[in-house]
Amino acid sequence: MNKERDNDLFGSQLNQILILLQTVQCQIKRISTFQDQTYQWNTKHHQYLQNVLKSFNKINAIFNTKEGNFNDSNNNQSNDNKIIKNQTFHQKIISVYDPLNPFSQELQYLVMQIDKDLFDELEEESIIIIYPFILKWFKEENPIQIVVALVLLWEISLKFHYLGKKFKDINKKLLVCLNIIESKGIINNLHCQGVFPFSEEEYIKLKSFLE
Structure with missing residues (x-):
């Protein structure tokens, strides 16, 4: 009886861990995507500013x-x-x-x-x-x-x-x-x-x- 209860508890904890891992993976993916987009935006913005300076020069x-x-x-x-x-x-x-x-x-x-x-x-x-x-x-x-x-x-x-x-x-x-x-x-x-x-x-x- 105790063994079945322990197995159920372990299974429940394992499911929680898997859910947490999936959540963390999604968050990491979002952060990575955001970083890529931010980098691309900053790069593009820098290029536009360079164009402004070139125009002046x-x-x-x-x-x-x-x-x-x-x-x-x-x-x-x-x-x-x-x-x-x-x-x-x-x-x-x-x-x-x-x-x-x-x-x-x-x-x-x-x-x-x-x-x-x-x-x-x-x-x-x-x-x-x-x-x-x-x-x-x-x-x-x-x-x-x-x-x-x-x-x-x-x-x-x-x-x-x-x-x-x-x-x-x-x-x-x-x-x-x-x-x-x-x-x-x-x-x-x-x-x-x-x-x-x-x-x-x-x-x-x-x-x-x-x-």
């Missing part, structure tokens, strides 16, 4: 295109007169900016030279000056300039997010232009060419900054 090449090639002798002479050595990029933007000609070739030439380090030198006043260029480049629908504009917009949304209210009116226009660009397949083409600098989540976040 390639901006200097843009002014070699037909639309951005403002490097003539007159511009160089004028820039030499206005820009003093050892100025920050913010100070250079301020010194070149002409309120009567806010989209001057001199200023656009200067903005086209921006990279990540130069962007970090910008301040609120210089951001306000160059922000309209983003709308200008969206309207011109040049793919290279659109990438530059998107990267600038992304960096501004991170570092100067508090300016969203100040840019409320222009942001509405930017969002309209961005929707037009999407409808024309330009964004999709940038994706296909591997030069679109954001993940889907980041792009949604960027658009929410404009809303």
Whole structure:
């Protein structure tokens, strides 16, 4: 009688152990799957961030295109007169900016030279000056300039997010232009060419900054 009871108890304990083992195996499998997904997401996110940095680093090449090639002798002479050595990029933007000609070739030439380090030198006043260029480049629908504009917009949304209210009116226009660009397949083409600098989540976040 006692032996049968012991066997029943052992069998019950064995079943509990098997159930626990199955539960642990399922949990391990879920953790492994989660780790794989997390690693893949982090890797993909890192790649997108690298694309953003690459986009910034390639901006200097843009002014070699037909639309951005403002490097003539007159511009160089004028820039030499206005820009003093050892100025920050913010100070250079301020010194070149002409309120009567806010989209001057001199200023656009200067903005086209921006990279990540130069962007970090910008301040609120210089951001306000160059922000309209983003709308200008969206309207011109040049793919290279659109990438530059998107990267600038992304960096501004991170570092100067508090300016969203100040840019409320222009942001509405930017969002309209961005929707037009999407409808024309330009964004999709940038994706296909591997030069679109954001993940889907980041792009949604960027658009929410404009809303």
